[in-house]
Amino acid sequence: MRQIAFSLAAVFALAGCATSNTPYPRPVTTTIAPALSNVPNIYTSAPRAPLHSELFACNSYGSNLGLIGSRGEETNYTPYIDTPAGPLLRNPTEIACLSSGFGYRNIGGSGRQHSGADLANHDGGWIYAAADGWIVSADYRSGYGNYIEIDHGHGVRTRYGHMAEFDSNLRSGVRVTAGEAIGRMGMTGNATGVHLHYEVVVDGLLVDPINYGAPQPFVTTPVTQTYQAPIPIAPPPVIAPVTPIAAPIDAAPVEAPLQSYPDPVHLTRPDGQR
Ligand SMILES: [Zn+2]
Numbered sequence: 001m002r003q004i005a006f007s008l009a010a011v012f013a014l015a016g017c018a019t020s021n022t023p024y025p026r027p028v029t030t031t032i033a034p035a036l037s038n039v040p041n042i043y044t045s046a047p048r049a050p051l052h053s054e055l056f057a058c059n060s061y062g063s064n065l066g067l068i069g070s071r072g073e074e075t076n077y078t079p080y081i082d083t084p085a086g087p088l089l090r091n092p093t094e095i096a097c098l099s100s101g102f103g104y105r106n107i108g109g110s111g112r113q114h115s116g117a118d119l120a121n122h123d124g125g126w127i128y129a130a131a132d133g134w135i136v137s138a139d140y141r142s143g144y145g146n147y148i149e150i151d152h153g154h155g156v157r158t159r160y161g162h163m164a165e166f167d168s169n170l171r172s173g174v175r176v177t178a179g180e181a182i183g184r185m186g187m188t189g190n191a192t193g194v195h196l197h198y199e200v201v202v203d204g205l206l207v208d209p210i211n212y213g214a215p216q217p218f219v220t221t222p223v224t225q226t227y228q229a230p231i232p233i234a235p236p237p238v239i240a241p242v243t244p245i246a247a248p249i250d251a252a253p254v255e256a257p258l259q260s261y262p263d264p265v266h267l268t269r270p271d272g273q274r
Pocket residue numbers: 100114116117118196197198
């Protein structure tokens with residue numbers, strides 16, 4: 001009986017395969033690196049990430065800067081990005097301003113998609129792991145320059161580009177903790193100034209590091225619903241004022257003329273009897 005059940009299950013499983021030719025991508029597995037003896041370096045004693053309560057735009061001429069308040073602050077900014085993997089630092093730098101946001105930008109007439117947020121500081125500074133995770137890549141890539149990618153689990157990854165350098169102890173599979181220094185801000189790769197190019201990936205999609213998961217500001221929405229025009233109600237007919245009628249006054253009673261009847265005629269019988 002059990003064998004029959006297994007056979008049936010196998011048939012259904014095969015049938016399921018036969019109906020769909022869509023190949024599923026192989027799950028990405030992060031291999032855990034063998035325990036390495038961490039070589040002490042400047043990262044061993046580096047400070048941990050501060051929590052930036054605000055983020056300011058570097059200047060108002062950058063692109064995709066989003067909503068900027070009167071003090072130059074990013075109004076949508078919150079210190080953490082709420083993701084399926086838990087909170088991520090929205091600004092994983094020692095100190096930086098936002099020089100370019102996420103999305104399509106047009107520079108010198110050539111438009112292209114900007115896949116992350118640029119957090120700039122011409123003095124450089126520490127770059128931190130946005131949350132607990134495992135190193136996926138720590139290498140040099142054209143465009144990105146010195147590049148680190150961290151897997152935070154639950155389909156969430158963060159990527160860090162243009163770094164001047166990164167901790168030489170980092171390699172694929174090494175565990176990092178939230179707020180741990182992983183590199184120094186620089187301008188390696190395709191960069192016009194010292195900044196961190198910061199990318200956040202959720203379920204394989206690049207999302208806006210500045211706006212993703214942030215509570216949206218309260219905006220009043222104009223009412224677009226249209227209502228039917230009220231049915232006109234005919235005004236009540238104007239009634240002409242009634243001309244007041246003089247109250248009838250009893251006319252003086254007309255005295256009925258006294259009727260005089262003729263005296264009765266007494267007939268006399270010829271025989272003289274009545
Ligand atoms: Zn960038």
